[in-house]
Amino acid sequence: MDWIKETLSSTPEIALFVCLALGFAVGKVRIWKISLGGVAGTLIVAIVIGMFADIELNDQVKTIAFALFIFTLGYISGPTFFASLNRKSLRYATFTGIEVVSVLAITAAAVLIMDLDVGTAAGLLAGGATESAAVGTATDAIGRLDLSDAEIATLQANVGTAYSISYICGLITIVLLSSQFFPLIMRVNLREEAAKLWKQLGGSADEDTAAPAAPAVVGREYQVTTAAGQTVAALQESLGEATVEEVSRDGGSVALAPDLRLEHGDRVLIVGRREALVGAGAKIGEERPLDEAMAMNLDLADVVVTRKGYQATTLGDIRKDFESERQGVFLQKITRGDHELPVKPSTMIQHGDTLRLSGASRDLRRVVPMVGFRIDPTVRFDMVFIAIGVVLGFLIGMLVWTVGTIPLTLGTGGGCLLAGLLFGWIRSKRPTFGQYDSAAADVIKTLGLSVFICAVGLSSGPQAVDLVKQFGIGLPIAGIAMTAIPAFISLFVAWKVMKLPAPLTLGSVTGQQCSTPGVTAVQAAAGNATPLIAYTIVYAFSNVVLPLLGPIVVAMAHSLGS
Structure with a gap:
């Protein structure tokens, strides 16, 4: 054990990847329908390891990792966020507004009732709202307070510990409420309601989210008998979602044109959606094995x-x-x-x-x-465009406004988030440059947040036990309230006021907390993807607004506590 402690303490880079490996393994463990996910798992493992070994990651590592994460988050959300600023989608911003007002009010009450310090208050909000990005923006804001280095280090450590406790409580609460209890409260069969909405959207009642065993688009070759005398255009119109792609006559290819008239014995290659080709032989002629000469x-x-x-x-x-x-x-x-x-x-x-x-x-x-x-599939990452965006984010984060004695600043987190939003929007308007492949973006986003959270966890370890002893059961209760209260308010607004269908109601509730585990559980209960229609819109708003609460909650808690 001494050798392990010494190795981890002397080589924090090894400790980092040990935490990532163990954390993502813990995050995969599923209890009923709930799993923590890799980021929360990494935080818990890092706190535990931090209790037994004195490990500290370089501050620049934390800053760079979080900057990459938050810029990427903004970049991905930018197009959807700005596209949702229209009359039809903007009403869904109501749920983000409910979330913001509720979590700030609950945090203020917790500060006054439990006498929370700034770091614990910020961690409580970030975890209860299940918004990991708020950890970074709050930690950055705490670092700018007019306090000693020791006080700042303690408050920043408290952010991670309080976050881990309230996140677990919040995650369990939102999954149970959205997928189990809310459908009972609404007295609806969620699967039946989702099937009705699916049918209204244009789907058949027996469709679900399972992947089909056969491909959606297929090709079939037929020998023309019934369709002899018809034009290509007429045949395509009778088939629906299918087109004639090749015509072979007397062993040779015929130039394809809408007015081409098919003759008896022609061989035609039809490509279309699988359901459109069911029974197509009765309209064309006998299906034949695909000739390699006509294969495409x-x-x-x-x-x-x-x-x-x-x-x-x-x-x-x-x-x-x-x-x-x-x-x-x-x-x-x-x-x-x-x-x-x-x-x-x-x-x-x-x-x-x-x-x-x-x-x-x-x-x-x-x-x-x-x-x-x-999109050019050969280009994965436009380094010039992305790097310039991160630089701009750092510059925006350096701007400081002083209100009274409290410095207000977006910090690295808020600056890079706004820069990411701007650059993502520019990319959507001028997609000839700035490519950021979704798979590459997902890796950068996950790795950046995980490294930052690991650093927070390692520094939180020594103070974790003391913080839990100080506030006891109050933190979990406050974490549950932080999730449950805005969820209940949004349920009432969506179901009774806005009259949204049940799947869209539950998608909105999970979207306001950016809870991917929550919407996944709702999808499983619904049996199809209809909850995602509302989730993606609300998620876009909350993903932008909630991280900006970090500096706000720090200023609020600092003011209430002083």
Whole structure:
């Protein structure tokens, strides 16, 4: 044990990766429907290790890691956030407003009742609101208070400890409330309500979130008998979501055109959605084994929606507008931020959404410019654009406004968040530069936050026991209240005032806390992806606003405690 302590203390880089490995392993442990996740698991492991070994990560490591995380968070949220600033989506900002007012009020009450210090108050808010980013912005704000280095170190350590306690309580509370208790309170069968909404969106009642065993878009070859005498255009119209891609006659290829008239014995390659080709043989002729000479590969293209005039437009409306032009191109997936939405006619398509299209290369070259910009799959990370954005974030964070004796500043966290929002929005408007692949962004975001949280946990370890002894059961109770009170208020507003369907109500409740575990549990209970429709919009607002509460709660707690 002495050798282990000495090794971890003398080489904190080893301690860092030990915490990451063990933390993400702990985060995967599932009890019923709840798992902590890698970030919370890392914090808990880091606090425990910090109790037994004197380990301190370099402050620059913490700063760089958090800057990369918070900039990436803003970059990913930027397009969705600005696209949601319209009349149809802006009403969902109500839930973020409820969250902000509630958690600040509860924190103020806890400070007055329990005599919390600034660090514990900030950690309580960040954990109860399940917003890890607020840990960084609050820690940064504490570092700017006019206090001694020892006092600042103690308060910053208290942030991590209080966060870990209230986060666990908040996570369990939001998962149980949103997926189990709220449907009982509303007296609804969530699965039935989700199925009704799914059908209203244009889906069939028996669809769910499971991946199909067969591909959605398929190719079939037929020998023309029944369709002899028909034109290609007429045949395509009768098939629906399918197109004629190749025509072979007497062993040779025939130039394809809408007015081409099919002859008896022609062989045609039909590509379309699987359901459209069920029974197609009765309209065309007998299906034949695919001839290698007619085989073709479907191209895939991820396209960012940038076309003007198509903000907050339904997928069905877009399909109608491009009824003739979109022949041969099929929509496979809709992604907003890092969440996948249902591909249904009533799904709202926003500026900055990413569509995955499939079809022949010639068809994609025709259709993609009508929708937006095709992402270059060979470019993963535009280092110039991203690095300039982080530099701007640091510069914004250096600005300080003094109110009375309290310095107010966005700090590194708030500055990089705003810079990320700006650069993400610029990228959505001018996607020819600034590529930040979603997979690369996810790695940077997760690693940056995990490293920062690990550093906070390691420094919190020595004070953790004392803090728990000081406040006892009060912290868990306050953490539960921090989650439950705004959730109940939003449930009433969404269900009784705004009259939202049950899946959208629960999606909004989990979205206001940016709770991915919560919405995952709601999706599982609903049986489809309808809760994500509201979740993604509210998530975009909360993801931007909640991290900015760090400096505010520090100033508020400091003022109330003085």
